[in-house]
Amino acid sequence: MKKLFGLVWLVVVLGILVACAEDTPTNDTADDMPVPIAVELTVTEEAEVNAPVAMAAVVTQGDDKVEDANEVVFEVWEEGQKDASVRIEATNEKEGLYSSETSFDHDGRFHIQVHVTARGMHSMPVKEVTVGDGGHYEEHAEEGHEHGHGHADGFSMHFVQPENVKGNEATDLVVHLELDEKPLEQARVRYEIWSETDADQRAWVEAEETKAGEYAASHTFTEPGTFQIQIHVEDEHDLHEHETHTIEVNE
Template structure:
């Protein structure tokens, strides 16, 4: 009996020590608020056609280099073609450094945005890359606002699209919002969801801001098939942004 009691006490102490270790990993300021992530994004700003574009992100929190990020992913697209963006997974080189490479087969102006999720926080700075002669984008720039959902200058939205969504099971949706590189807090966010085979019925889902600039909601799909989700964002002034995404439910 004493041996069992001693074993239980030991297990309890190990669990308590593990919990303390996790708490210590979250850096907070003197008021107890988690310190923000700082991400220094560096890219090759000028390169020849087919030349290697090096992408590096140094992630820190306070004076600590972050080696345990949940996600560091580089999103790349050509000017005026945000809907055709692709993502490049990074390599964790330790000391807070995450790297990746890409290249392009034609002249153009390209955007690189790194999406960093770590310790319950998210940030996504952006840089530009000129390939070859840079290309001509006058028409694309004129239609850029409409093409990218009319986003206001400085506003960024990153929808973390779930995988393997199944009918009858709860799915969690998360979107990160930023304004001028900082978490966009206390926004009015709603998800509008509908089945493409039944476009007259739209469900509206309210969200919670669990972390600064991170908005989460759960939804259970009643049917399989192609669906659409539109994210609506408002503030208490004149901001009204939205993005639409196609999703497949199995």
């Protein structure tokens, strides 16, 4: 009888242990989620005319220093002149540090934004630089914004310029969007495409959000030539931004 009781008790204990194991949540889902990259941008925030302005970005992923970034580019422009921006390739200094240097030949307010693509993710923080007395700018209606020359405060757009585009071959169009240094999600993004030789004929391509803040589409150019791509961005909070880029299509 004691043996039978002991056997029953053992079965009950094993049943409880199995049930507890089944009820214990696993961390598989959390483990599957990639740790986002972090980008710390530092620049010389005040400089004299023609003096060197240091630019540095430290890229990390958790405790890991990212030395294998696919792209690190500093984009520099003067206040209100985003369309005339200059891109400067960064030097990989190892240990997750990417750096470069620039200078400005007149007083003004300038913006430096670093575009980092690494491990399937993108980040693009921005900082402001005051040169000399900071220049003088009219703080009235943003005419540039109306025509795509400027962006709303906190909004950033980075178009991945396609290379070696050929006619009659599918071309990937990818843009990264941020608002207040966070990926802009659930926006409506469209690519308006036209040839410089026939601006009346325009194609509209809807982009799909492939990951947080990244919007991609595919388009086939049927002939060689110079094409314009205007990216239209809208969201439910009345954001409406656009930016135009040029693509050369080869035979």
